[in-house]
Amino acid sequence: xxxxxxxxxxxxxxxxxxxxxxxxxxxxxxxxxxxxxxxxxxxxxxxxxxxxxxxxxxxxxxxxxxxxxxxxxxxxxxxxxxxxxxxxxxxxxxxxxxxxxxxxxxxxxxxxxxxxxxxxxxxxxxxxxxxxxxxxxxxxxxxxxxxxxxxxxxxxxxxxxxxxxxxxxxxxxxxxxxxxxxxxxxxxxxxxxxxxxxxxxxxxxxxxxxxxxxxxxxxxxxxxxxxxxxxxxxxxxxxxxxxxxxxxxxxxxxxxxxxxxxxxxxxxxxxxxxxxxxxxxxxxxxxxxxxxxxxxxxxxxxxxxxxxxxxxxxxxxxxxxxxxxxxxxxxxxxxxxxxxxxxxxxxxxxxxxxxxxxxxxxxxxxxxxxxxxxxxxxxxxxxxxxxxxxxxxxxxxxxxxxxxxxxxxxxxxxxxxxxxxxxxxxxxxxxxxxxxxxxxxxxxxxxxxxxxxxxxxxxxxxxxxxxxxxxxxxxxxxxxxxxxxxxxxxxxxxxxxxxxxxxxxxxxxxxx
Numbered sequence: 420x421x422x423x424x425x426x427x428x429x430x431x432x433x434x435x436x437x438x439x440x441x442x443x444x445x446x447x448x449x450x451x452x453x454x455x456x457x458x459x460x461x462x463x464x465x466x467x468x469x470x471x472x473x474x475x476x477x478x479x480x481x482x483x484x485x486x487x488x489x490x491x492x493x494x495x496x497x498x499x500x501x502x503x504x505x506x507x508x509x510x511x512x513x514x515x516x517x518x519x520x521x522x523x524x525x526x527x528x529x530x531x532x533x534x535x536x537x538x539x540x541x542x543x544x545x546x547x548x549x550x551x552x553x554x555x556x557x558x559x560x561x562x563x564x565x566x567x568x569x570x571x572x573x574x575x576x577x578x579x580x581x582x583x584x585x586x587x588x589x590x591x592x593x594x595x596x597x598x599x600x601x602x603x604x605x606x607x608x609x610x611x612x613x614x615x616x617x618x619x620x621x622x623x624x625x626x627x628x629x630x631x632x633x634x635x636x637x638x639x640x641x642x643x644x645x646x647x648x649x650x651x652x653x654x655x656x657x658x659x660x661x662x663x664x665x666x667x668x669x670x671x672x673x674x675x676x677x678x679x680x681x682x683x684x685x686x687x688x689x690x691x692x693x694x695x696x697x698x699x700x701x702x703x704x705x706x707x708x709x710x711x712x713x714x715x716x717x718x719x720x721x722x723x724x725x726x727x728x729x730x731x732x733x734x735x736x737x738x739x740x741x742x743x744x745x746x747x748x749x750x751x752x753x754x755x756x757x758x759x760x761x762x763x764x765x766x767x768x769x770x771x772x773x774x775x776x777x778x779x780x781x782x783x784x785x786x787x788x789x790x791x792x793x794x795x796x797x798x799x800x801x802x803x804x805x806x807x808x809x810x811x812x813x814x815x816x817x818x819x820x821x822x823x824x825x826x827x828x829x830x831x832x833x834x835x836x837x838x839x840x841x842x843x844x845x846x847x848x849x850x851x852x853x854x855x856x857x858x859x860x861x862x863x864x865x866x867x868x869x870x871x872x873x874x875x876x877x878x879x880x881x882x883x884x885x886x887x888x889x890x891x892x893x894x895x896x897x898x899x900x901x902x903x904x905x906x907x908x909x910x911x912x913x914x915x916x917x918x919x920x921x922x923x924x925x926x927x928x929x930x931x
Contacts, residue, residue: 420565424745431602431749432579435595435756439583442591449787452588453520453768454676461682463593467673468690469697470596470757472663473603476549477701478754479556479731485705487727491638494649495656496698499691502660507688510665511674515683521772522671529837531845532777537852539773541828542668546762547798547805554806557755560732561748573806576752577759581799584760585792589676592760599753606750607700610731613738614707618714629710644886651889658831658893664691666830669765708734759802767794829855832899843903846910851903855895862891 420428446452459467484492518524523542527535558572565572583591615622629635640649664670664687673690677683708730712719717737723729735747771791775782782790829852836843836851862884864877884891 420744420748421741423742424748427742427745428748428752431598431752434598435583436579438595438598439585439587439591442587442594445590446586446588446788449771449784449791450520451590452788452791453764453771454672455588455590455593457676458678459590459593459676461677461679461686463597464673464677464682464686465690465693466600467593467596467676467761468670468686469693470600470603470753471669471673471761472691472694472758473600473697474549474553474556474754474758476553476556477698478603478607478751479560479728481698481701482705482708482731483728485634485702486709486730489634489636489638490702490706491636491649492652493699493702494637495652495659496695498653498657499660499695502657503664503688503691506661506665506691507684511684511687512680514671514674515680518675519772520672520675521769522666522668523769523773526833526837530843530848534833534837534845534848534852535773537828538830538833539769541830542769543766544828545667546669546766547802550759550762550798550802551805553755553758554802556728557751558806559728560735560751563729563732564736564744564748570807573803576755577799577803577806580756580759581763581796583756584763584799585795588791589672589764592764593673593676595760596757599757602746602750602753603757604697604700606747606753607697607704609739609743609747610734611700611704611707614704614711614734617738618711620714624714625707625710627710628713629706632709632713634706634709644890646887651887651893655889655893658896660691662831666834667765668769669761672765672768673761704731759799763795763798763802766798767791770794828859829895829899832896832903835896836900836903840904840907842911843907844910847903847905847907850906851899851901854902855899858898859891859895862888862894866891 450456481492514522521539523535523538526538554573554577557576558569561567561572561576562569583595587595615625618625638649638652639646642648642650674683674687677686711734719730719733723733735744739747768791771787771794775787775790779786832855833848833852836848865879865883866885866888886894
């Protein structure tokens with residue numbers, strides 16, 4: 420990195436820090452901190468949704484995965500438009516009328532506090548997994564390009580993000596996402612343009628080489644319950660889209676900060692669909708990088724050939740001109756920080772609303788505000804520490820997809836149990852949760868092999884889970900739904916005089 424590149428990166432970090440300090444002056448109440456007073460313009464919410472969903476995992480992981488294999492993960496995103504039509508028309512307005520800050524409030528009023536606490540805990544675990552992976556995928560290229568150790572990169576970026584989020588709350592998060600979204604798109608387009616137009620053989624030669632190398636393939640489509648295939652990804656993609664855009668606090672919170680219901684619905688649909696071409700851009704970048712190195716005949720160093728997540732950093736280091744390297748590093752930082760700050764604020768919202776408020780029902784608004792800031796700081800430190808576990812994994816995207824689907828622990832099944840049937844009740848939901856947790860623990864321990872280990876964590880021989888680990892994150896939703904429903908029927912027969920909740924609770928007016 421030249422002084423110019425370093426200056427661009429420092430300028431970006433200073434801008435983000437300044438945004439946090441600026442909005443810190445407006446954080447007077449807990450609602451200001453967590454919901455920005457519910458008066459954020461729709462166009463800002465669109466950037467916030469895009470920034471939350473597009474992270475350094477996308478910038479580094481998707482191109483690296485395509486370079487190593489093909490576009491096997493692309494089908495998982497194809498169900499997004501269908502899902503978002505439903506979410507924008509029906510789910511966004513329901514949440515804005517029904518919940519105050521945390522969407523898991525719905526689970527308590529539909530079932531009981533145990534269901535609410537479980538939903539909040541599953542969200543927090545899944546976010547910690549995602550945050551640690553995001554920091555890792557950022558540290559890989561920045562360390563490679565700057566020469567700083569991976570640990571120091573994680574520490575510095577993590578601390579800047581934490582300070583900005585602690586100070587500025589959700590307002591700083593969503594407005595910083597505007598800057599970060601612009602940098603993200605610019606950085607990706609710069610890399611793609613150089614990969615396509617720099618080789619003397621021309622753009623057509625790059626695309627032809629990538630096509631002939633199978634980089635535009637969509638993976639394996641022969642149906643199997645033991646091998647990864649496209650049918651997994653179509654079903655899993657639909658579940659993933661519902662999970663992320665309808666049931667995860669860090670996205671739903673963006674719907675709540677919008678000024679009006681109309682802007683919230685528009686932002687949800689446009690923001691989610693805007694992610695699709697950006698993901699396609701990163702998949703295309705991975706294919707074009709393969710074609711670029713094939714056409715130019717450049718041999719890859721051993722560390723790049725061995726760990727394909729290094730391919731984007733290596734390309735940046737060897738092909739981008741002075742100044743552009745700093746721009747792309749700033750884009751990488753933007754991709755990571757736009758996801759991290761959103762995760763930190765949303766997890767703080769959940770902990771304050773779903774746990775702290777329960778333990779301290781008499782807490783003042785000022786105490787809730789400072790509790791939220793303290794939670795952001797603690798969770799930020801944990802994310803920094805956990806991100807070290809990803810170091811040395813290699814092509815980590817597939818493992819990350821598996822771990823995230825496991826960490827969500829049947830949340831779609833729990834919400835479906837409450838929304839799709841009138842006969843489900845609180846005790847039945849708790850039994851369904853217990854069955855889901857037991858299944859997920861057994862299947863994970865007996866099948867998912869961590870890269871640092873030579874075997875699974877728990878070997879039960881013939882009683883090991885035999886299907887593909889990706890299916891764990893699909894089956895646990897079904898188990899919670901089916902077991903919870905059957906248990907609800909049993910409890911209803913045991914207590915025939917006990918009234919059964921009649922579906923989702925009556926909505927209440929938003930505090931806004």
